[in-house]
Structure formats: structure tokens, C-alpha cells
Amino acid sequence: xxxARLAGVSxxxxxxxxxxxxxxxxxxxxxxxxxxxxxxxxxxxxxxxLASGRTRSIGVVALGTALHGPASLLMGIERVAxxxxxxxxxxxxxxxxxxxxxxxxxxxxDQGVDGIVISEPIDDGPVPVKIDVPVLVLGAPPSFSxxxxxxxSVRAHDMARAATDxxxxxxxxxxxxxxxxxxxxxxxxxxxxxxxxLAARDAAEPPVFEGDWTxxxxxxxxxxxxxxxGATAVFAANDDMAIGLIRALTExxxxxxxxxxxxxxxxxxxxxxxxxxxxxVRQPFDAVAGEGLSLLVHAIEKPGQALPATAGxxxxxxxxxxxxxxxx
Amino acid sequence: xxxARLAGVSxxxxxxxxxxxxxxxxxxxxxxxxxxxxxxxxxxxxxxxLASGRTRSIGVVALGTALHGPASLLMGIERVAxxxxxxxxxxxxxxxxxxxxxxxxxxxxDQGVDGIVISEPIDDGPVPVKIDVPVLVLGAPPSFSxxxxxxxSVRAHDMARAATDxxxxxxxxxxxxxxxxxxxxxxxxxxxxxxxxLAARDAAEPPVFEGDWTxxxxxxxxxxxxxxxGATAVFAANDDMAIGLIRALTExxxxxxxxxxxxxxxxxxxxxxxxxxxxxVRQPFDAVAGEGLSLLVHAIEKPGQALPATAGxxxxxxxxxxxxxxxx
DNA sequence: ATGAAAGCGCTAACAA
DNA sequence: TTGTTAGCGCTTTCAT
Numbered sequence: 299x300x301x302a303r304l305a306g307v308s309x310x311x312x313x314x315x316x317x318x319x320x321x322x323x324x325x326x327x328x329x330x331x332x333x334x335x336x337x338x339x340x341x342x343x344x345x346x347x348l349a350s351g352r353t354r355s356i357g358v359v360a361l362g363t364a365l366h367g368p369a370s371l372l373m374g375i376e377r378v379a380x381x382x383x384x385x386x387x388x389x390x391x392x393x394x395x396x397x398x399x400x401x402x403x404x405x406x407x408d409q410g411v412d413g414i415v416i417s418e419p420i421d422d423g424p425v426p427v428k429i430d431v432p433v434l435v436l437g438a439p440p441s442f443s444x445x446x447x448x449x450x451s452v453r454a455h456d457m458a459r460a461a462t463d464x465x466x467x468x469x470x471x472x473x474x475x476x477x478x479x480x481x482x483x484x485x486x487x488x489x490x491x492x493x494x495x496l497a498a499r500d501a502a503e504p505p506v507f508e509g510d511w512t513x514x515x516x517x518x519x520x521x522x523x524x525x526x527x528g529a530t531a532v533f534a535a536n537d538d539m540a541i542g543l544i545r546a547l548t549e550x551x552x553x554x555x556x557x558x559x560x561x562x563x564x565x566x567x568x569x570x571x572x573x574x575x576x577x578x579v580r581q582p583f584d585a586v587a588g589e590g591l592s593l594l595v596h597a598i599e600k601p602g603q604a605l606p607a608t609a610g611x612x613x614x615x616x617x618x619x620x621x622x623x624x625x626x
Numbered sequence: 627x628x629x630a631r632l633a634g635v636s637x638x639x640x641x642x643x644x645x646x647x648x649x650x651x652x653x654x655x656x657x658x659x660x661x662x663x664x665x666x667x668x669x670x671x672x673x674x675x676l677a678s679g680r681t682r683s684i685g686v687v688a689l690g691t692a693l694h695g696p697a698s699l700l701m702g703i704e705r706v707a708x709x710x711x712x713x714x715x716x717x718x719x720x721x722x723x724x725x726x727x728x729x730x731x732x733x734x735x736d737q738g739v740d741g742i743v744i745s746e747p748i749d750d751g752p753v754p755v756k757i758d759v760p761v762l763v764l765g766a767p768p769s770f771s772x773x774x775x776x777x778x779s780v781r782a783h784d785m786a787r788a789a790t791d792x793x794x795x796x797x798x799x800x801x802x803x804x805x806x807x808x809x810x811x812x813x814x815x816x817x818x819x820x821x822x823x824l825a826a827r828d829a830a831e832p833p834v835f836e837g838d839w840t841x842x843x844x845x846x847x848x849x850x851x852x853x854x855x856g857a858t859a860v861f862a863a864n865d866d867m868a869i870g871l872i873r874a875l876t877e878x879x880x881x882x883x884x885x886x887x888x889x890x891x892x893x894x895x896x897x898x899x900x901x902x903x904x905x906x907v908r909q910p911f912d913a914v915a916g917e918g919l920s921l922l923v924h925a926i927e928k929p930g931q932a933l934p935a936t937a938g939x940x941x942x943x944x945x946x947x948x949x950x951x952x953x954x
Numbered sequence: 955a956t957g958a959a960a961g962c963g964c965t966a967a968c969a970a
Numbered sequence: 971t972t973g974t975t976a977g978c979g980c981t982t983t984c985a986t
Contacts, residue, residue: 308957313981321955338756343738344681345979347672348962355715355737362701369692376718377690385737387683388714390704409683409713410671428666513899538896545899568866571841571873573901636973641965649971673963676978 304333316341347410355385356594357406359399359416362390365511366566367484367536367581371417371436374587382595387411391420398422403429403442413598415590416442420481432597434590438483446597450590453611454484457579458491460613461533461561464577468559469623470531472501476519476543477508478535488535488563509535513542520546523558530558530624537562537569537578544572544620555622565616575618582611632661644669675738683713684922685734687727687744690718693839694894695812695864695909699745699764702915710923715739719748726750731757731770741926743918744770748809760925762918766811774925778918781939782812785907786819788941789861789889792905796887797951798859800829804847804871805836806863816863816891837863841870848874851886858886858952865890865897865906872900872948883950893944903946910939 302309307326314322315330322330333339347353356379361368372388379386387409389402397404399422406414411431418437429444437454440447465473475492478485489506496503507522509515516539523529524547534540540562544554552558554574562569565580589608596605630637635654642650643658650658661667675681684707689696700716707714715737717730725732727750734742739759746765757772765782768775793801803820806813817834824831835850837843844867851857852875862868868890872882880886882902890897893908917936924933 309979310957310981311955314956317981323955326955340736342676342979343736344672344675345962346981348670348676348964349979349981351962351981353672360704362705364694364697364701366692369697373690373692373718376688376716377720380717380720380733385733386716388704388716389708390701392705392708405708405713408668408671513896517899541896542899545901548901568841568869568896568900571845571870572896573873573876637963638965638973639971642972645965651971654972670963673978674965676980677963677965679965679978 301330301333301337301339304337305329353385353410353412354383355387355409355411356591357387357389357403357409357411357414359402359406359414359419360388360390361418361420362392365536365538366564367583368418370581370583371587374584375415375417375591377584378588378591382591384412384595391422398425400425400427403427407431413594414444415594418482418484420479421483421486422481432594432601434594436586436590437487446601448590448593448597448605450586450593450608452484452581452583452586453613454487454581455491455494457563457581457613457615458488458533458535459495460491460615461563461577461579462492462495464615464617465531465533465559465561465621466495466499466501468531468621470559471528471624472496472504472531474504474523474526474529474532475506476516476532476534476539477506478539479510480508485535492533504529509539511536511538513538513545515539516542517546519543521550523547524550524552531560531621532558533561533563535563537564537566537576540576540578540620541568541572544574544576555620556625559621559624561621565614569616570618574620577618577621578616580614580616582614585611629658629661629665629667632665633657681713681738681740682711683715683737683739684919685715685717685731685737685739685742687730687734687742687747688716688718689746689748690720693864693866694892695911696746698909698911699915702912703743703745703919705912706916706919710919712740712923719750726753728753728755731755735759741922742772743922746810746812748807749811749814750809760922760929762922764914764918765815774929776918776921776925776933778914778921778936780812780909780911780914781941782815782909783819783822785891785909785941785943786816786861786863787823788819788943789891789907790820790823792943792945793859793861793887793889793949794823794827794829796859796949798887799856799952800824800832800859802832802851802854802857802860803834804844804860804862804867805834806867807838808836813863820861832857837867839864839866841866841873843867844870845874847871849878851875852878852880859888859949860886861889861891863891865892865894865904868904868906868948869896869900872902872904883948884953887949887952889949893942897944898946902948905946905949906944908942908944910942913939 562578
């Protein structure tokens, strides 16, 4: 190889230097580095992967959407992966794709990855793929056959519960829920949290409106809710739907929070600036991504070893002006 | 290789079948496919890349943000890449990273990619990296040394101009601008478009407020603008800032659109549901991603051949309730 | 502390 | 239509 020749050493020594392996004299190291620099040399990743059996990359199955939650999570994953020295390969599960998560995972396996992150998957049924690398599932129950399946939760259940409790604490008799699409685990978790909060107080459980995360669907729910007698508090499964909901209520002459209190979910950047500023709950995307990836990298690099304990994230309810006690 | 033995053919024939190459009899193809299926066999991508010199992957330099624009673009890119049979490797440029785009590109080159997409880059200065694959720049001027640099524009300039013209057409004497951070080409384009619209009508050019895309910065601009005499129309460089701006205006007793008209940029999902519904301009992210990637894939697969002509995207101004003629 | 040889699993080029 | 022979550029293993 050229670098080796230029530095007057063997190929193996170049490999040693470039991989920061021990047993290289400072002098040789310098010569090799200079030669590599001069030649603009970069290690060929395909060859390394072939020879070593490791790709130094992590595959992510993402949802093909620019929604705040999934997008934030993906960016968090990218950042941590890069920090830990792994490259990222991204595949997203498309709406109409019959192969769903299985297809996405298969594609990552074809590409060759050392680990896989499945980010906030939707419920697609079983994943009939033999996975031979560790898998990290973010925000949903693990349901794969793989040598090791890790899971880190965003604690959406607890957050939804806190949001509902907040409304109940304010004195509302019960809380309505505008849910997300129930094929999403994230949506299911929030609904469960809401439900358990109601159950704990023996509050009546009103019928659920199932939206699709868009403000449009929140708006539609709001139109319907405005016709519902005695609805004084609503918990929406994301901020976008909450905003659509508030608009519908406002248009029908109801005031927020005087007539109806609304809580959202996500704390999107505009949540503090809409009218009224939205009470919501903030998801610790970065923390979840960081914690999950550390686990995954650990599993990749030290297979078989016990995993480090993880902290668990706090629930972060942000009270703004869209919630108030019900009128007397 | 096992599959070859099981199917009773040579390794090369297996390769032929799995790559859909011609000159394989239907019978042999079946046997090979069956054997591969039975063994759960997948081609080793590292070995293919090493032997063929192609990775069948495209690298994306993304902005490490979940903002609507960049996130939408990334998802659009992913979709098209997958459709065209390329895997995606994503690196994002981090805020404080001194190596910026150059570092990100270097990392992709290390990984090995057949082409690179630089998505809405910020102005980082020159990129001192020898790139040896075609590069596609989305939404910014090409400024790299590479065998081929393609560029597809979102036409932010024209859109900003249309937004400003809309306000001017309504009868406003001039239009204020809340700009994005000027290190972003996207922000610069919008400012230029605004400026040229004003110049074309000989309208006075008020001082620019430079925000950072967040509603907070729009809010700050709004506080300042509320104190500005004669400000009746504002064009904000994105919807989030427009929403913050409207809040500040409203809090100081000004009404939108009666006292001040506001136009945003992006058409985020909630734009139609805030109060008042926001007049804005929609960026054709999917179309831009699709067009750009087709070009890039063409350049990768048919180097040297003339590129197909591209359509160019229409400007899509969406007039809602946040704009009106100035009061008499 | 350094080097030589073998081979990772494929595809390219050429035969047959 | 199928098979043979070489590598691709590294890392591994074993010497030295």
C-alpha cells in the first residue's frame, strides 16, 4: 500500500497507527501519520468491515414523518451515535408499506449494522426476521427475536397520567381524551395513562376521540366536543391536536380555559406562544436517546456483560394558561 | 459457499441470481432462491462494496434540528433514496462543531458513499475536503470541489418575494422582516427575496430583525415592532417566529390583521389553526427532495451523461386570515 | 515493536 | 448459460 511504502513500514503497521493500537513507536507513528496526511489517505470502510466483521454503524428504523417527537428523537440518536463513534444508517417505515418494520429491519441487516434502534414503532404485528445484532426499542414494548433486546421508555404513560391528574386536581369532574392513532404505541401509552388516572379517582371515562396527530383531527374532535354537555377538560395526545382543538372550541364560542381546559403533549416550540399558551408535558427526547444508545453501544462492545443501570427520566409537566379550575 | 453447494451451482451463479443478472435459467434461479431462503442467506454488503467499488448508499449531511423544514426535507430524501434502491447514511452538523460541513462530509467519505446530499447547509465557510463522488446541494449555492456538484433550489427567494408582494398588493406602504439567522442560506434567501420585492416597488426598507427560527425570537421581535410607528405589515422567515410575533403584538394590544398583517413561511401543520390562521408560503420539500435525488442518482449511475431537465417548483402562497389591507 | 501471510465474501474479467 | 480465477483493501494470526 502506498502509505506503507512512503512511510517505509509494513501495511500492518499503518493499520496499527490508524487504529490507535498499542506497540507503535512514536517515531513510526509520526511517519505514518504524515504519509497518510500527505496522500489524503482514508481507510476503506468496506474492507475493514469485511475483514473485521464489524461495521461500526448503527441502523435506525424511523417513522417517516417530520412530526416533532419522532424527528427530535432521530436527531438525538444521531448526536449520540456520532459521539460514540458509530455511523448512522436510517430507514423509515412508510405508511402503506406492507413489510413495515420487518422490511426496514431486513434492509438494515442487508446493509450490515452492529446494532439496531427501533424508534417509536407503530404496531405492525410480529416482525418475522432473524435479527443477529442487539436491538434497542425506544418507546414501545420489545417484541423481536434477537440476541439481546433493550428497551428504553419515554414514560409516556406516566406523563399522560400526570397531565390528567393535573386537570383532575384542578377540580374537573372528568377529563376527555383526544387520542393519537392507536396503532402507535406512543398513542396507546398516553391513552392508558389517561385511563389509569381516571380510574384512580373513580372518574367517569368519556368516549375517546381518535385523531391522527394532525391539528385537523384535533379540530374535528373539538367540533364534536363543543356539542358534548359537561365537557370541561380535555387532554390531547399531542400539541398539534390540542391547538386544532382549541381553535374549534374558540370558534364555537367556548373559551379556553374559562369554559374548557386543554392539556397537550410534547411541548413543541410554539406551545408557549399560541393563544392561550398551552399547558403540556415535555418529553425528554435527548435523554432517552442518550440513555438508550449508551445501552446499545455497551451491548455491542461488551456482549454478555451486565448492562449499566439507567436513571429514568423525570416527568415534566409545564403548566401554562390553557388550564384552570372549572367554573362554579 | 453454502448456498452454492446446496443449490448445486457455482458461487458466481448464486451471485448472478441474487443480483438479477441475465443469463440464468429459470430452473437454476429457482434452486438458488430456494437454497438462499432456506439458509436465511443475505449478501454481505461489505464484501460487495469492496469487490464492486460501489456502496449503494447515499450520505446526507443534515442539520441537527427537528425544525419542520429540515426534518421534512430529510424524510423526503429518505423516501426517494429508498425508492431508488439506495441506503441512507446520515450525519448532522452540530452547532458548536468547528469542523462543520467539512467534518460531516469527511465522515461520510470515510464510511464510503456513492453520492452526498448536503441539505440546507448553513454558511460555514469553504469546505476543504477532496470529495470524489457527486454532490447534491439542496437549497444553497454549490461551493465544493467535487467531480460533479448539482444543486436544486427550494426557490426561497421567489417565495419570500411572493409573500412580500402579497402584503404590498394589499396596500401596505412597506413590509418589515423578521429574518432567520443569516448564517443559514435559507434565511439569507428569504431576506433577499423580501428586499427585492421592496426594491421593485420603491418601498422603504425598514431595519431587519434577525431571529433564530424560534417563536421566542419572533416574540422578541414583536415586542420591538409594537413600539415601531407605522409598522403595518411583517413578513417572518418562518411560521414559528410568526406565531411568536403575533403573540407579542396581541399582548401589546395590537390586533392581527386589523392593525398589523403577518405572513409566515413553511406552512407548518398548525399554521391554519393558530389565531388568526396564518397566511404563509408552503415549501415543496418532497418535490425538491425527489427532483434532487433523481439528479444525484442519475449522476451516480450514468456518469458523464447529460442530466435530465427538471421541472422547477411552483410558488405556493397560502392566504389565510393574518393578512388584510392596512386601516385607512 | 514490527512484519509476513492468509483470507474475510463478494464481483470482474475471462473462459468454456 | 455456467464456471474459474483473481483480486478488492483491510484485519487477523502468527512469527520474529
